[in-house]
Amino acid sequence: xxxxxxxxxxxxxxxxxxxxxxxxxxxxxxxxxxxxxxxxxxxxxxxxxxxxxxxxxxxxxxxxxxxxxxxxxxxxxxxxxxxxxxxxxxxxxxxxxxxxxxxxxxxxxxxxxxxxxxxxxxxxxxxxxxxxxxxxxxxxxxxxxxxxxxxxxxxxxxxxxxxxxxxxxxxxxxxxxxxxxxxxxxxxxxxxxxxxxxxxxxxxxxxxxxxxxxxxxxxxxxxxxxxxxxxxxxxxxxxxxx
Amino acid sequence: xxxxxxxxxxxxxxxxxxxxxxxxxxxxxxxxxxxxxxxxxxxxxxxxxxxxxxxxxxxxxxxxxxxxxxxxxxxxxxxxxxxxxxxxxxxxxxxxxxxxxxxxxxxxxxxxxxxxxxxxxxxxxxxxxxxxxxxxxxxxxxxxxxxxxxxxxxxxxxxxxxxxxxxxxxxxxxxxxxxxxxxxxxxxxxxxxxxxxxxxxxxxxxxxxxxxxxxxxxxxxxxxxxxxxxxxxxxxxxxxxxxxxxxxxxxxxxxxxxxxxxxxxxxxxxxxxxxxxxxxxxxxxxxxxxxxxxxxxxxxxxxxxxxxxxxxxxxxxxxxxxxxxxxxxxxxxxxxxxxxxxxxxxxxxxxxxxxxxxxxxxxxxxxxxxxxxxxxxxxxxxxxxxxxxxxxxxxxxxxxxxxx
Amino acid sequence: xxxxxxxxxxxxxxxxxxxxxxxxxxxxxxxxxxxxxxxxxxxxxxxxxxxxxxxxxxxxxxxxxxxxxxxxxxxxxxxxxxxxxxxxxxxxxxxxxxxxxxxxxxxxxxxxxxxxxxxxxxxxxxxxxxxxxxxxxxxxxxxxxxxxxxxxxxxxxxxxxxxxxxxxxxxxxxxxxxxxxxxxxxxxxxxxxxxxxxxxxxxxxxxxxxxxxxxxxxxxxxxxxxxxxxxxxxxxxxxxxxxxxxxxxxxxxxxxxx
Numbered sequence: 001x002x003x004x005x006x007x008x009x010x011x012x013x014x015x016x017x018x019x020x021x022x023x024x025x026x027x028x029x030x031x032x033x034x035x036x037x038x039x040x041x042x043x044x045x046x047x048x049x050x051x052x053x054x055x056x057x058x059x060x061x062x063x064x065x066x067x068x069x070x071x072x073x074x075x076x077x078x079x080x081x082x083x084x085x086x087x088x089x090x091x092x093x094x095x096x097x098x099x100x101x102x103x104x105x106x107x108x109x110x111x112x113x114x115x116x117x118x119x120x121x122x123x124x125x126x127x128x129x130x131x132x133x134x135x136x137x138x139x140x141x142x143x144x145x146x147x148x149x150x151x152x153x154x155x156x157x158x159x160x161x162x163x164x165x166x167x168x169x170x171x172x173x174x175x176x177x178x179x180x181x182x183x184x185x186x187x188x189x190x191x192x193x194x195x196x197x198x199x200x201x202x203x204x205x206x207x208x209x210x211x212x213x214x215x216x217x218x219x220x221x222x223x224x225x226x227x228x229x230x231x232x233x234x235x236x237x238x239x240x241x242x
Numbered sequence: 243x244x245x246x247x248x249x250x251x252x253x254x255x256x257x258x259x260x261x262x263x264x265x266x267x268x269x270x271x272x273x274x275x276x277x278x279x280x281x282x283x284x285x286x287x288x289x290x291x292x293x294x295x296x297x298x299x300x301x302x303x304x305x306x307x308x309x310x311x312x313x314x315x316x317x318x319x320x321x322x323x324x325x326x327x328x329x330x331x332x333x334x335x336x337x338x339x340x341x342x343x344x345x346x347x348x349x350x351x352x353x354x355x356x357x358x359x360x361x362x363x364x365x366x367x368x369x370x371x372x373x374x375x376x377x378x379x380x381x382x383x384x385x386x387x388x389x390x391x392x393x394x395x396x397x398x399x400x401x402x403x404x405x406x407x408x409x410x411x412x413x414x415x416x417x418x419x420x421x422x423x424x425x426x427x428x429x430x431x432x433x434x435x436x437x438x439x440x441x442x443x444x445x446x447x448x449x450x451x452x453x454x455x456x457x458x459x460x461x462x463x464x465x466x467x468x469x470x471x472x473x474x475x476x477x478x479x480x481x482x483x484x485x486x487x488x489x490x491x492x493x494x495x496x497x498x499x500x501x502x503x504x505x506x507x508x509x510x511x512x513x514x515x516x517x518x519x520x521x522x523x524x525x526x527x528x529x530x531x532x533x534x535x536x537x538x539x540x541x542x543x544x545x546x547x548x549x550x551x552x553x554x555x556x557x558x559x560x561x562x563x564x565x566x567x568x569x570x571x572x573x574x575x576x577x578x579x580x581x582x583x584x585x586x587x588x589x590x591x592x593x594x595x596x597x598x599x600x601x602x603x604x605x606x607x608x609x610x611x612x613x614x615x616x617x618x619x620x621x622x623x624x625x626x627x628x629x630x631x632x633x634x635x636x637x638x639x640x641x642x643x644x645x646x
Numbered sequence: 647x648x649x650x651x652x653x654x655x656x657x658x659x660x661x662x663x664x665x666x667x668x669x670x671x672x673x674x675x676x677x678x679x680x681x682x683x684x685x686x687x688x689x690x691x692x693x694x695x696x697x698x699x700x701x702x703x704x705x706x707x708x709x710x711x712x713x714x715x716x717x718x719x720x721x722x723x724x725x726x727x728x729x730x731x732x733x734x735x736x737x738x739x740x741x742x743x744x745x746x747x748x749x750x751x752x753x754x755x756x757x758x759x760x761x762x763x764x765x766x767x768x769x770x771x772x773x774x775x776x777x778x779x780x781x782x783x784x785x786x787x788x789x790x791x792x793x794x795x796x797x798x799x800x801x802x803x804x805x806x807x808x809x810x811x812x813x814x815x816x817x818x819x820x821x822x823x824x825x826x827x828x829x830x831x832x833x834x835x836x837x838x839x840x841x842x843x844x845x846x847x848x849x850x851x852x853x854x855x856x857x858x859x860x861x862x863x864x865x866x867x868x869x870x871x872x873x874x875x876x877x878x879x880x881x882x883x884x885x886x887x888x889x890x891x892x893x894x895x896x897x898x899x900x901x902x903x904x
Contacts, residue, residue: 002394002399002402003392003394003399004364004367004390004392004394004399004402004403004406005402005406007390007391007392008360008363008390011390012355015355019334022331022334022335023334023335026331026332026335027335027336028336028808031336031792032336034798035795035796035797035798036336036338036339036792036795037792037793037794037795037805037808038792038805038807038808041795041803041805041806041807041808042797042803042840044805044807045803045837045840045841046840046841046844047841048722048840048841049841050721050841050842050845050847051720051721051850052717052720052721052842052847052850052853052854054842054847054848054853055853074856076856076857076858077856078853078854078856080717080853080854081713081717081854081856084720085717085720085721085850108757109711109712109713109757110709110711110856112757114709114710114758114760114761115761115764115767115770116710116737116738116739116758116761116770116771116772117709117710117772118706118707118708118709118771121709121857162764166765244727246727246729250728250729255748256736256747256748256749256750258734258750258775258821258822259728259729259730259731259734259750259752259753259822260729260730260731260816260822260823260824260825261822262729263729263825263826265813265816265817265826266813266817320812323812324810324811324812325809325810325811325812325813325826325830325831325832326809326810326811326831326832327810329791329808329809329810329811330810332790332791332793332808332810333790333791333810335791336791336792337790337791338789338790338791338792340786340787340788341787341788341789341790341814342788343788343790343812343814344790344791346790428814432784432788432817432818433784433820433888434784434817434818434819434820434888435817510904589817590817593822594819594820594821594822595748595822595904596904597746597748597904
């Protein structure tokens, strides 16, 4: 073998064994035990302190409030949503008092009107709804049943109300088209409002021979729309303008 | 004022909140630029060695030294950009076999030690032995160390050097392709990013690497010759310009193929990518990369180099031709740097929600700032000067053993 | 008959079995009491092999209050600046021209500004986002050193004492779920509140979601809230074409969401 090759092989052997030795000393202890990672890292993450105690933690000391809360409209809302992380408070209640948001700005985070919220979720217009009064002066946040049943549909159907307000149907009351049982106000999902069931219902204003103001657009009920009910194509809360 | 707040105000459309901060900055632009130069310079050297392009002989050793100087610097921008550079050894200790990036250490080590250092060593071995036996000068001690104690320069031994060198070059060509194709793969394999995710990216990277390497060697050869007040070998310059033209044509065709393919397929991302190209990347992509960095040099080289017709389409005097070659090479460097910028920065300017664009604010100071980047671009030049001083690549420094 | 012989023994076995069951019930009751008093007692018994976690999100229930994003930052000590989120809430607004506007000011923590284009709005909704804890996670694939990994119980975690801060994982995540923690200079992301989950608690975001839009559960259990969620809803995951196998399942997800 040529001498230069022998010499090179020695150099490479030294380098390679250096690397193997370095790997031996530098390899972290728990690496590769259960995968290509340090098992110690999982333990370190597991030891991270818990800040939110969980909803079961409150019942031991606050059974009265929890009892009210458990049956009310806010039953799905955990205590810590409003009162913040409570683990430190559970450990030593007197050293860590929990805040209770009392200002008017807090509740609209959930209940301020926003068209992106699901229809039917109770929302108010913070500017118009009893201005300046803190929410908690009328609503008990642990059971925020309104002090009286909602007066009109806007309380829960803000999005529709706002659409209708700028539509040609602005003058029509919701109940003109939706027959609504009184119980809908207190048990909205059990007693649901009705919808128009016939084409003639809309025809009362929009049919060719209807006795309504002549500015109202007319159609021929016999030829227009076939087997569909009017609201299956049109959106009566904001009907197209032409 | 938090610079991120400033960026937040310039965001257009919707960007995921964690994407407002750009994570790979100027240093990561420099990294593929530098590795490209390494691969390009090496491939030029192998043209001489393997394909016997005689005219390019004057650039052979210089190309090897240039490749080495840039290869030594190549990992530094990566290292400087890490959140924890002190942990970088982990990439050798626990490399993730599924990670493209984990292979960097091995591809790099292979290329540095097995290819480049060995090729240089075998090529210089005879000279090292002769230089180490000089009676004067401190350099002979370094040379003696570099011989690794082997002083045999018999004809038989040198014959082995030659065939070993040739063998290594033959391994070296796919290795150089691997090195830079691999850098392209780091980007091309990110399926989350439609700007990067393309099988063509490694190949485009490779050909742009060859382009940038040849252009750089053209500049270095000319500079080295003029600084030593030697006559410029115009045959060599013409040959360089010719290969530069061919590489540029290939590079440009691949880039256009990629571009047209994207445009024709018009996937979900086409809208945001069009916005990107016509807006935030217009200067660096359309003007710098495509027009100044590719089309103008293509035109110049096509007309005056012997690529399309012996003596050039337009016959110009040597001086003027040389000047235009230099101009093209400089434009190409700017173009290739813009290419790296457009890939690395461009790929992060749009949100993966495909609904918005953020901005890149370059810092001046700090590890990832402009000055650090400039220093990393100058460092290989300094290294090259040192290497040239230690291992003169010029023909006149070569020793001719008696009786060989 | 031959089988008659061992009969008394078998019934004895049955008594013992009943007794064991009784004792087990007692022990469970006692440990439940202990658990409430000292939640950290349950830790030792946890075996990752018995679990495989996922999350369900019902878009139709999300009211965009941002309590999840807020609680996540508090529970996990995430930097408060609006550039670092383990979870956040997006608002989608699609108008009658088919144009989609998305925003997520400060991740939705402080609520959303009033919509300006309510009139031409076709549909609008909120979408909570977080790490999808993919079954085939691209971030884990690209990590050069093994500093991010999927645990046996299906949670993708980051080892912040081993992460070199190369940020390749951030580039590889199609969902923008990762960020670089400016304090540690390492990658960070949602852990499904792993430190809570192993103690039997819910992730903080699920704990505080007031409408139950977020459902957390164990895919390896026959009866878990998540199993029920997956039974009752038509599900969709984000960017299914990338084949990352997300384990965050959305109900009522709109096609515009990405």
